[in-house]
Amino acid sequence: MPAPTDRRVVITGLGIVSPLGNDLGAFWSALVGGRSGVEPLVNLPALDGKVTYGGECRQFAGEIDNFGELEKELKKSIRKALKMMCRESMMAVAASQHAIVDAGFGAASMEPERSGVVFGSDYMLSPPEDFISAMKKAGIGAGGFEYGKWGTDGLRDMNPLWMLSYLPNMPGSHVAIFNDLQGPNNSLTMREASGLMAIREAAQTIARGHADRMIAGATGTRIHSFKTVHATQSEQLANPELPPHEASRPFDANRTGMVVGEGAGAVLLEEYEAAKARGAKIYGELLSTGSSAVADPNLKAGRQVALANAARAALNAAKLSPQQLGHISAHAMGTRAGDVEEAAALRDVLGERMQEVPVVAAKSFFGNLGAGGGVVETIASLLALREGMLFPTLNFSTPDPECPVRASGGADLAAGSSFLKLSVTPQGQAAALLVATV
Secondary structure (H helix, E strand, C coil): CCCCCCCCEEEEEEEEEECCECCHHHHHHHHHHCCCCCEECCCCCCECCCECEEECCCCCCCCHHHHCCCCHHHHHHHHHHHHHCCHHHHHHHHHHHHHHHHCCCCCCCCCHHHEEEEEEECCCCCCHHHCHHHHHHCCCCCCCCCHHHHHHHHHHHCCCCCHHHCCCCHHHHHHHHHHCCCCCEEEECCHHHHHHHHHHHHHHHHHCCCCCEEEEEEEEECCCCCHHHHHHHHCCECCCCCCHHHCCCCCECCCCCECEEEEEEEEEEEEHHHHHHCCCCCCEEEEEEEEEECECCCCCECHHHHHHHHHHHHHHHHCCCHHHCCEEECCCCCCHHHHHHHHHHHHHHHHHHHHCCEEECCHHHHCECHHHHHHHHHHHHHHHHHHCECCCCCCCCCECCCCCCEECCCCCCECCCEEEEEEECCCCEEEEEEEECC
8 A cells, every 4th residue: 555655544433334233332242242133134025035034234224313423413414315315325324424423523523625535335226116106107007118208207206316316426425515524535336345445545545645534434235126136146145044143154164155235334544643643542553455356358257366466465565474463354255156265365375374363254244235344344353453352253163174264253252453354346356454453
């Protein structure tokens, strides 16, 4: 990570919307208590024989009270803007506001020109119900769609703000507007790598002196009318007949696929001297990052190579040896091929040390949160550093010889003083973060 001004970047605020709750205390309690957030679906009809459970954020209803402690005018602004937000944008704003308050900026504003935001997301899709009334006006259900009526009658029934709800730059835009962040602003749509890549870009922005603090995060979902169907067509999904709490089984020999989920996470990154001067609590220092995209001419992803490249780049940039690494927060999707590729990448980078470094798999608690997963999982490891102990990897009972990782369990709870976080997309885009205590 280039840092010509030698500015250190630390993490001073955390915010989540997750299947384990929206409060950091409740989130950590569920992790160390081994309580899964995977339940039978209630917010989306089950796809019989394909998807019957998932990691839903049941405590998040999109109501203003879900956005945390807000000043009166800010609460008014967010409530007014809710009609322009889809669920993913709402989760993004809520996670960001939680992180801002956690960092100590709830009542005190950040210096606008020196503060910015980078936010990641999945592609955003409208649910079918957004179109039903308008489609009926154009003849659907009464003899067939009449194109001539769509422009005259159908569109009149469409919400005029409809498109604003689903633009992938809206999460970052909302966060910047609500908090008067006038500095650098960007939006990334890189599937599961979005969160770590957003943190990477935000950290580089601070390191090169273009900002003093940045909100970085991501929001995503695989629980959606269309996205869940897409997942059934392109991903290996867990056996729908399994008990929900036992379905997400990263690295276990009996894993059957990923579990769908939803969520958002945000962190407040800050220049170290500025954070120290204001007496901020510091969860950890972002030592370095890595990124790699690998695919062959036929667009077949090279995820093992991409993960190894990203992890090695982060370790080399931080001048940290594998022997100094406290633990690894794995991508750990729970698919047959994906977990084998990740284990092979770790072996390539860590060598024999791979057998010694504890590996945690937060997805075992809530499944794949799409773009939001990487940040939520990073926050889980930041809390582990703070508490000095790891949480277990749920449902890991039968080691897989093809995945010889040291999965965290009841007898392996030391967090160490640093961690490596990995994320990768099915298309071969990988990202890595290296974080350590200060």
